[in-house]
Amino acid sequence: MAQIEIRDLGIDYRKPKSTEVFSAVDSVALSVEKGEFVTIVGSSGCGKSTLLMAVAGLVGLARGSIEIDGKRVDGPGPDRAVVFQEASLLPWRSVRGNVKFGLEMQRWSGGDLNERAMQMIRLVGLGRFSDYHPHQLSGGMRQRVNIARALAVDPEVLLMDEPFGALDAQTREIMGTELLRIWERAKKTALFVTHDIDEAIFLADKIVVMGRNPGHIKEVIKVDLPRPRNEAILDSDDFHELRKRLRAHLAEDMSSMQLVQEVA
Numbered sequence: 001m002a003q004i005e006i007r008d009l010g011i012d013y014r015k016p017k018s019t020e021v022f023s024a025v026d027s028v029a030l031s032v033e034k035g036e037f038v039t040i041v042g043s044s045g046c047g048k049s050t051l052l053m054a055v056a057g058l059v060g061l062a063r064g065s066i067e068i069d070g071k072r073v074d075g076p077g078p079d080r081a082v083v084f085q086e087a088s089l090l091p092w093r094s095v096r097g098n099v100k101f102g103l104e105m106q107r108w109s110g111g112d113l114n115e116r117a118m119q120m121i122r123l124v125g126l127g128r129f130s131d132y133h134p135h136q137l138s139g140g141m142r143q144r145v146n147i148a149r150a151l152a153v154d155p156e157v158l159l160m161d162e163p164f165g166a167l168d169a170q171t172r173e174i175m176g177t178e179l180l181r182i183w184e185r186a187k188k189t190a191l192f193v194t195h196d197i198d199e200a201i202f203l204a205d206k207i208v209v210m211g212r213n214p215g216h217i218k219e220v221i222k223v224d225l226p227r228p229r230n231e232a233i234l235d236s237d238d239f240h241e242l243r244k245r246l247r248a249h250l251a252e253d254m255s256s257m258q259l260v261q262e263v264a
């Protein structure tokens with residue numbers, strides 16, 4: 001049995017200042033195996049975040065179902081942790097305090113809590129910075145704290161919405177490699193939304209390519225590149241081939257968007 005099973009998913013939103021409802025995601029079916037790293041790509045507004053938030057239990061479903069380990073998702077739960085684009089850290093708490101915060105919410109306490117927090121901080125490579133406060137960290141370091149906080153509560157599934165979107169290209173690449181190292185040790189199932197084609201390939205066991213109007217899955221591409229991966233893989237023929245395939249998908253979406261704008 002797959003760990004995440006999405007069947008015939010549909011999500012509707014209300015248009016701003018209107019009673020009219022539109023379908024943001026429709027007829028989405030997806031299976032994700034335990035421990036798999038799945039990236040989600042597609043042009044802006046095609047429903048990537050909506051799909052991720054639905055798995056997080058933060059968006060209501062209009063149609064279909066989502067199951068995690070056979071249990072229907074009907075709201076947020078401790079089996080899932082979300083990492084957003086902006087590191088949402090408490091500025092008055094240290095790195096350790098921030099990581100402990102998530103654990104406190106789940107009623108951890110005492111020495112266990114401190115040990116668990118430090119274990120996660122070391123896992124993301126910030127052992128020396130545990131007493132620093134968010135304003136004393138770089139953007140990449142802040143996102144590591146965010147990831148440590150998400151992993152600390154030991155979720156089954158890690159949901160990431162453009163977690164490196166606000167970082168510069170070089171830091172982003174470093175964070176990608178770091179994330180894979182962490183993921184390989186933490187052995188979590190991961191769903192990762194990104195605009196970046198190279199990032200989508202580099203991280204994934206499989207890539208979900210979404211199309212728009214309404215958001216749907218166009219293709220699921222299996223990535224057979226060997227692991228562990230490093231930047232050298234970006235120059236391999238297989239990587240180039242996958243990049244070409246994804247670019248073609250996105251170009252197709254862009255040209256259909258232009259057509260809609262011209263007709264309008």
Ligand SMILES: Nc1ncnc2c1ncn2[C@@H]1O[C@H](COP(=O)(O)OP(=O)(O)OP(=O)(O)O)[C@@H](O)[C@H]1O
Nearest residue numbers: 013014015016024043044045046047048049050051
């Ligand atoms: N809370 C909301 N209420 C109404 N419409 C929404 C809401 N959230 C998203 N939408 C709309 O739903 C559609 C899908 O949005 P979503 O953010 O899921 O797309 P996305 O692929 O993640 O976009 P991007 O890549 O730009 O972040 C868009 O048309 C967006 O405007």
